[in-house]
Amino acid sequence: MKLKVALIGIGGMGKNHFNIYKGFEDIDFVAACDIRQSRLDLASAECPHMHFYTNYAEMLEREQPDIVDICTPTYLHAEHAIAAMQAGAHVICEKPMALSSQETSMVIAQAQKTGKTFMAAHVVRFMQAYAYLAEAIKTKKHGKLLKLSLRRISATPTWSWENWFLDKQKSGHVLLDLMIHDIDFMQSVLGEPEEIVGAHYELQNHTNFASAIYLYDHCSVSIESGWFKSNPKFTADYFAFFEEGYISLNDGNVVECGEPVVLAEKDAIQSMGINISHADGYASECRYFIDCIKAGKSPDFITPESSAASVALVEKTIEKLAKL
Ligand SMILES: NC(=O)c1ccc[n+]([C@@H]2O[C@H](COP(=O)([O-])OP(=O)(O)OC[C@H]3O[C@@H](n4cnc5c(N)ncnc54)[C@H](O)[C@@H]3O)[C@@H](O)[C@H]2O)c1
Known part of the structure; x- marks a missing residue:
């Protein structure tokens, strides 16, 4: 069974991650979410078979993804990472991990509580x-x-x-x-x-x-x-x-x-x-995270x-x- 991957945020960096997942054949890139319909229209024109949402909670509930990639603005990282882990997904999140040390502690606590894997994408x-x-x-x-x-x-x-x-x-x-x-x-x-x-x-x-x-x-x-x-x-x-x-x-x-x-x-x-098949840093970080999850390994x-x-x-x- 292929891992189901979903993305939250299809802005500048999110579109970059979107393009990367589109090219990975060993995953099921099922869904993406953005509060801006214009960003969803752009993405759905390229991948009409995917499901698109303006509400991330609805996406998490309906799609039950194995992995959620977070590319929303920094002040939303902790909220989105915690919600994704509560919904049962492993999380890769754009840098910085969160807005403050108070928030990074909350994310770590949630990963420990749910047993889900979290990695910040330090490209x-x-x-x-x-x-x-x-x-x-x-x-x-x-x-x-x-x-x-x-x-x-x-x-x-x-x-x-x-x-x-x-x-x-x-x-x-x-x-x-x-x-x-x-x-x-x-x-x-x-x-x-x-x-x-x-x-x-x-x-x-x-x-x-x-x-x-x-x-x-x-x-x-x-x-x-x-x-x-x-x-x-x-x-x-x-x-x-x-x-x-x-x-x-x-x-x-x-x-x-x-x-x-x-x-x-x-x-x-x-x-x-670990096996990295792309030279580009952005593709490498996504590849690395997926390979770790596939192997049941923590991204050390x-x-x-x-x-x-x-x-x-x-x-x-x-x-x-x-x-x-
Ligand atoms: N690694 C890098 O080199 C690099 C470069 C640029 C940005 N970043 C990081 O990526 C993150 C995103 O930055 P960006 O440049 O893509 O910003 P952006 O403003 O271009 O994109 C953010 C997107 O999130 C969407 N969004 C906002 N609230 C949302 C919500 N509640 N649910 C769903 N979507 C929502 C917006 O509509 C927008 O499309 C930031 O944390 C930034 O620091 C990293």
Whole structure:
């Protein structure tokens, strides 16, 4: 029997996940839900055999899915994840896991109570360029990591449903929405830092930029993340400086000690220890979750506790940064 998969939220990221599940032949992608009829019309034109809903509770009750993928705005993640697990489904949920540590605890408690599996989709951990770096840090192939710089720059997101990204109470703004990608990557590889210093610039025009330094025992990590009203091209890059070498990501290209690195599918597969059949991070995270559920295995590559730790680290960062 194929696993029945349903999706809640068919906005920007939800449509991406929709396209991915459409292409998976070993699942039954049965249903999708959005409160906007226009998004349902778009999806049903592509997959008329699926069932579409404007009410997620009705979808959960009627379809009884094995897996629910949540791509709704961040402030709805906890509500939707808890409802899906109560309805008997395993849950994969877009990052961040939830809006606050209070909510991440509620999600973890519900997973424990129902025995259902929950995974937050931290796509950066699945991206080959980052998986390659994580492996190099872990194996110390160039000696110990001394300094890591992570940078992520975006235009101010004004394209979302009802502009929810610009409402801090709904998205957590740039730190919880954008910077969490790199905070989560750092936390998953290096654990909790000992100290945090830096600054957060929040302008009235929705330019919102944070620059933080995380001090560890043997290394330091700087993370810079920003939404800019001036509309820059999306950029995500890194520079890792080791005792005996370096690895950098720039414009999508990984360079290791002066040599270009050709990332093969197997690089990502090896570092995740489970069958990953797509090179793309978004497809990989969905594939990984489905394979874990099929195998009756907990997704140990991303645990709910480590996703909750990333939300907590965002909260700590907000507390520590000077407000400019
Ligand atoms: N991993 C990544 O790289 C990445 C990138 C972008 C967004 N995200 C995350 O994905 C999530 C969604 O972001 P987005 O950019 O797709 O936002 P979006 O505004 O484009 O889409 C959200 C969708 O949810 C729908 N929705 C709202 N309330 C609903 C409800 N009660 N039931 C059903 N549908 C409902 C809206 O109609 C909309 O279509 C956010 O948590 C965001 O942080 C992740």
